[in-house]
Amino acid sequence: MRQMVAYGCKVFGLGSGLGRVGDTRRAPRTSAALVAAAVFYTGLLRIRSFNALEPRLGEKPFLRLVGAAPERRRLCSVDTVGRALCRMDLVSVRAILVGMLHKAERNKVFREGWHGALRHVAIDGWEPFCSRHRHCPECLVRRVKIKAKDGKTMGVELEYYHRYAVALLIDERFDLVVDIEPVLPKDLRPLVVKGKGPTARLVKVSLDEGELTAGTRLIRRVKQTFGWIDVVVGDALYANGPFLNTLDSLGLGAVIIARRDNDEPLREALHLWAGQAPHKVVEDEKAHEHIALWDCRDLDTLTSYQGKIRCVRGCISKLKRPQDAPSTWCMFVTGKATRLSPEKVLAVARARWHIENTAFHQWTTRWRLGHVFRHHPVALRSLFWLFLAAFDLLTLFQYLQLRSYGRDCGKNVTRTISRLVDEMLDELACWHNLAWDTS
Ligand SMILES: [Zn+2]
Numbered sequence: 001m002r003q004m005v006a007y008g009c010k011v012f013g014l015g016s017g018l019g020r021v022g023d024t025r026r027a028p029r030t031s032a033a034l035v036a037a038a039v040f041y042t043g044l045l046r047i048r049s050f051n052a053l054e055p056r057l058g059e060k061p062f063l064r065l066v067g068a069a070p071e072r073r074r075l076c077s078v079d080t081v082g083r084a085l086c087r088m089d090l091v092s093v094r095a096i097l098v099g100m101l102h103k104a105e106r107n108k109v110f111r112e113g114w115h116g117a118l119r120h121v122a123i124d125g126w127e128p129f130c131s132r133h134r135h136c137p138e139c140l141v142r143r144v145k146i147k148a149k150d151g152k153t154m155g156v157e158l159e160y161y162h163r164y165a166v167a168l169l170i171d172e173r174f175d176l177v178v179d180i181e182p183v184l185p186k187d188l189r190p191l192v193v194k195g196k197g198p199t200a201r202l203v204k205v206s207l208d209e210g211e212l213t214a215g216t217r218l219i220r221r222v223k224q225t226f227g228w229i230d231v232v233v234g235d236a237l238y239a240n241g242p243f244l245n246t247l248d249s250l251g252l253g254a255v256i257i258a259r260r261d262n263d264e265p266l267r268e269a270l271h272l273w274a275g276q277a278p279h280k281v282v283e284d285e286k287a288h289e290h291i292a293l294w295d296c297r298d299l300d301t302l303t304s305y306q307g308k309i310r311c312v313r314g315c316i317s318k319l320k321r322p323q324d325a326p327s328t329w330c331m332f333v334t335g336k337a338t339r340l341s342p343e344k345v346l347a348v349a350r351a352r353w354h355i356e357n358t359a360f361h362q363w364t365t366r367w368r369l370g371h372v373f374r375h376h377p378v379a380l381r382s383l384f385w386l387f388l389a390a391f392d393l394l395t396l397f398q399y400l401q402l403r404s405y406g407r408d409c410g411k412n413v414t415r416t417i418s419r420l421v422d423e424m425l426d427e428l429a430c431w432h433n434l435a436w437d438t439s
Pocket of ligand 1 (some may be wrong): 140
């Protein structure tokens with residue numbers, strides 16, 4: 001624990017990042033920086049709720065960890081933590097994670113890039129929780145059918161939920177969260193211009209936003225913040241002309257999953273490939289896979305996109321299970337990503353599952369991100385930013401500092417991290433008589 005906090009502070013300026021967090025409360029007794037530190041360590045130590053946090057706010061080791069003054073007997077109540085979260089300045093909270101990634105880049109953590117020496121960011125939608133009862137102004141609403149035990153529909157109820165577009169840096173060794181952006185309900189969407197010339201006017205949009213709109217906003221900010229990112233990897237939702245045009249204008253390449261055979265330019269590619277033998281065959285000894293690849297460059301049948309699209313298809317058969325039908329993947333490739341070989345395109349597309357398997361699954365099962373600590377638009381985002389900064393720091397620490405620890409604990413990464421958190425909690429319990437400086 002001490003090693004990790006020291007690593008976070010020394011290498012990534014964790015202490016000063018938390019110290020710069022501000023909020024809009026007037027003359028608070030517990031500063032926003034201390035509250036932010038308490039929430040950051042709640043995430044890191046996987047404390048499951050604010051109720052479980054309550055006793056810790058009066059325990060010496062925890063006070064020492066968050067950097068409270070030595071004479072302080074108690075940090076504050078969990079109500080104060082919740083209230084402060086609702087008033088937190090989002091820019092200063094997000095800056096902790098942004099600063100960490102910039103520093104990692106400067107320290108050449110992503111030095112070799114990955115496939116094709118490019119930095120790949122996967123993008124996807126994430127729904128941490130839903131509720132039939134509680135809601136806030138940033139909740140999205142849907143109608144769900146209520147079913148009786150016999151399967152008959154009993155009626156319709158409103159369900160409230162939050163959804164975020166998430167960008168994750170995917171790499172061979174580890175994945176780091178880069179940014180998140182909420183999908184906004186209709187009331188909070190910006191006004192749009194309707195009509196032209198003198199009749200033009202600003203009007204309200206009558207529908208909740210879709211993930212694609214939030215995802216586009218997210219990717220613009222990601223590129224603005226992290227100029228060194230090269231390629232966006234997305235699912236079929238992002239396989240459309242306007243999104244690919246946006247990526248072009250930002251200088252980003254794309255590897256996007258294509259699903260619908262009838263949509264251009266996949267239709268054209270399938271037509272050209274019909275009856276053709278694979279253009280390339282790869283035997284992957286390590287993964288026990290036989291991969292057949294088809295490749296087609298410079299397709300221009302998607303009229304809503306200005307550039308040319310490359311299509312790649314990969315059919316994967318498992319060498320150990322020859323009786324199974326092969327799984328087929330089709331991808332659209334644009335911009336910088338077109339320099340990848342077809343097998344690398346397939347590898348990048350398959351790595352997109354990291355975002356669902358390692359990230360989203362781990363966040364809800366281990367990181368308690370599905371638990372609503374405080375249902376309020378700003379509180380939710382502040383808490384996510386802090387928890388995700390903890391997620392990134394723990395990932396960097398585990399892979400860059402504790403390489404042998406991972407090996408000793410076996411191959412299950414999620415379990416290794418849980419073990420590590422348990423050990424940190426044990427160590428924290430021994431801090432009662434320890435004089436230690438977190439600055
Ligand atoms: Zn809400």
